[in-house]
Amino acid sequence: AQKITQTQPGMFVQEKEAVTLDCTYDTSDPSYGLFWYKQPSSGEMIFLIYQGSYDQQNATEGRYSLNFQKARKSANLVISASQLGDSAMYFCAMREESGANSKLTFGKGITLSVRP
Amino acid sequence: EAGVTQFPSHSVIEKGQTVTLRCDPISGHDNLYWYRRVMGKEIKFLLHFVKESKQDESGMPNNRFLAERTGGTYSTLKVQPAELEDSGVYFCASSQDFPTSGGFEYEQYFGPGTRLTVT
Numbered sequence: 001a002q003k004i005t006q007t008q009p010g011m012f013v014q015e016k017e018a019v020t021l022d023c024t025y026d027t028s029d030p031s032y033g034l035f036w037y038k039q040p041s042s043g044e045m046i047f048l049i050y051q052g053s054y055d056q057q058n059a060t061e062g063r064y065s066l067n068f069q070k071a072r073k074s075a076n077l078v079i080s081a082s083q084l085g086d087s088a089m090y091f092c093a094m095r096e097e098s099g100a101n102s103k104l105t106f107g108k109g110i111t112l113s114v115r116p
Numbered sequence: 117e118a119g120v121t122q123f124p125s126h127s128v129i130e131k132g133q134t135v136t137l138r139c140d141p142i143s144g145h146d147n148l149y150w151y152r153r154v155m156g157k158e159i160k161f162l163l164h165f166v167k168e169s170k171q172d173e174s175g176m177p178n179n180r181f182l183a184e185r186t187g188g189t190y191s192t193l194k195v196q197p198a199e200l201e202d203s204g205v206y207f208c209a210s211s212q213d214f215p216t217s218g219g220f221e222y223e224q225y226f227g228p229g230t231r232l233t234v235t
Contacts, residue, residue, distance in 0.1 A: 004158075035223070037226070042228070043205070043228050043229050043231075044226065044227070044228045044229070045207065045209075045226035045229075046226075047223050047224075047225070047226075050223065091159065093159075101172060102147065102164065102171075102211070103149065103161040103164055103172060103175070104149075104151070104159075104161065104209075104224060105161070106151075106158045106159040106160075107158060108156075108157065108158050109158075109159075
């Protein structure tokens, strides 16, 4: 069964510094996708970044990059130059892509607080 | 383009009552998903519609939950009768195509959620 693990307690980072949010996963499917979503206090889930299991390069989207280490089954999110608006809950998720199942499996989430 | 909308945003009901949550997906999205987050726990998948058909309902907790998607447009999730453990945030998401080849273009767009409190 697929599983996502996010074990960090609440994270704090100084404004303008970089921060890494950890995510490890487990799956027996050779084809899968990894996602990060941001949930600010307003509650909506905002898609940030996607990494496919066969992608050769780490995904990047603006200030977000995904440190994908396939052998270690980790997909850490790196946020560079943190901004106050980055304070939110961050969820790592996975989708197995070999079969007909397209559901997302989520981790428990990590709370990030950016200090001015 | 309007995003995924959910109604109501909040609902407080007593144990034993019935509640119906509604989700309007992005226009043209055939795939519609329901998820739930109980306080302090992971967001859990409930079910997946492709148009009006249930593709996967493996996450539905029990037969007190009934989801419908008439005409393949909006969807409703009814809880009857509600129990205390049903409290949480119910998210709806939609995507435009079946992700047979993966990729972020098949990302699921989430609605703002409905916060359900059963007292």
